[in-house]
Amino acid sequence: MIEQTLVLIKPDGVERALVGEVLTRLERVGLKIVGMKMVLVDKNFARRHYAAHVEKGFYKGLEKFITSGPIVAIVLEGLHAVEQVRKIVGGTEPRTALPGTIRGDYAHHSYEYTDKKGIAIKNLVHASGSKKEAEEEITLWFSEKEIHSYQTVHEKHTF
Numbered sequence: 001m002i003e004q005t006l007v008l009i010k011p012d013g014v015e016r017a018l019v020g021e022v023l024t025r026l027e028r029v030g031l032k033i034v035g036m037k038m039v040l041v042d043k044n045f046a047r048r049h050y051a052a053h054v055e056k057g058f059y060k061g062l063e064k065f066i067t068s069g070p071i072v073a074i075v076l077e078g079l080h081a082v083e084q085v086r087k088i089v090g091g092t093e094p095r096t097a098l099p100g101t102i103r104g105d106y107a108h109h110s111y112e113y114t115d116k117k118g119i120a121i122k123n124l125v126h127a128s129g130s131k132k133e134a135e136e137e138i139t140l141w142f143s144e145k146e147i148h149s150y151q152t153v154h155e156k157h158t159f
């Protein structure tokens, strides 16, 4: 039941100074940060991360967006972490993402607008979609040495 999952605070989230806000929302449910770094990715790396989207019409815009500035990459650990993080992050399109979610509260882009403009939808964060995807994405973004093992104060004193 204890899983690890990957979260990326994309260039729009970093540029809007929302790193602390995103981390707070993820940490306060009890998820543990076990890896974190700031990275500027190139086109080659973007194609590896978004391999499932390379053939899609919006990929060019997505590549431009994801390589446009630094990203904060985080590995979170906890019970059902993949599902929990997706719940907190909200739906892909900020326009329809529910209030109370990161994308619903801090972004407002719509597919209608980005399709017209030929740009990627700016939705602040990426979160792994399944356990398998999380394992593959963590391996892509982090070396074993960059993932840490420690006990939070809650683990030390509560369980």
Ligand code: CMP
Residues within 6 Å of the ligand: 053, 058, 062, 092, 111, 114, 115, 119, 120, 121, 122, 123, 125, 126, 127
């Ligand atoms: P993410 O969760 O990182 O997964 C793939 C990304 O592609 C997604 O967030 C959006 O940033 C982008 N994306 C997905 N669908 C579309 C779309 N229809 N138009 C533009 N960008 C999209």
